[in-house]
Amino acid sequence: MHVDGYAGYNELPDVTLVGCWAHARRKFDEALKALPEDKRNKAVAAREGLEYCNRLFAIEGELKDKTPEERYQIRQVRSKPVLDAFLAWLKTQKSRVLPKSTFGQAIYYCLGQWDKLVAFLQDGRLELDNNRSERSIKPFVIGRKNWLFANTPRGAKASAITYSIIETAKENGLNPFHYLIYLFEKLPNLDLKDKNALDQLLPWSETLPPVCRMNN
Structure with missing residues (x-):
């Protein structure tokens, strides 16, 4: 690490x-x-x-x-x-x-x-x-005062998970906005016990639709 x-x-x-x-x-x-x-x-x-x-x-x-x-x-x-x-x-x-x-x-x-x-x-x-990881966290480190309003450890954890998803999407050439929309559409009806189904939604999955890619 x-x-x-x-x-x-x-x-x-x-x-x-x-x-x-x-x-x-x-x-x-x-x-x-x-x-x-x-x-x-x-x-x-x-x-x-x-x-x-x-x-x-x-x-x-x-x-x-x-x-x-x-x-x-x-x-x-x-x-x-x-x-x-x-x-x-x-x-x-x-x-x-x-x-x-x-x-x-x-x-x-x-x-x-x-x-x-x-x-x-x-x-x-x-x-x-x-430096690569520091560049990734810079956007939300700059807004650190906003995190005062996370209020609870659970809120801070939720923010950390959200940013991890977004930055990992960027690293894999995805458009974070379209990728998140796709996740919000698919996750509510997903069988979370099916690991293969969940794998297909991960940022590095080759089965993600073209709309999620950065050039879209």
């Missing part, structure tokens, strides 16, 4: 958590911006940490058209040495920084998330960041 640094994910059983390098990189970018303007372009430690992250993203940029198997192999050869060097650098910096400083927070964040940050090496299908 691709995640950010939220500690709540740590309690999930039987799940491998894959950390987000965009979050790690952002910590060093913030540390660099916290410096006086005349020092930001110099060879300061915050810039060095940022450059380690940039190297990983540069490698990934070259792998976007590769197969998962090719990505896996190339990462072992090119990304892993960068990670090994970065970890050694982080451990050295740890003894030199104030933990609560902006730069210190960047160092401690990476060290605390390290097992998750290197998990992308395990499989070529995994990504370096979770």
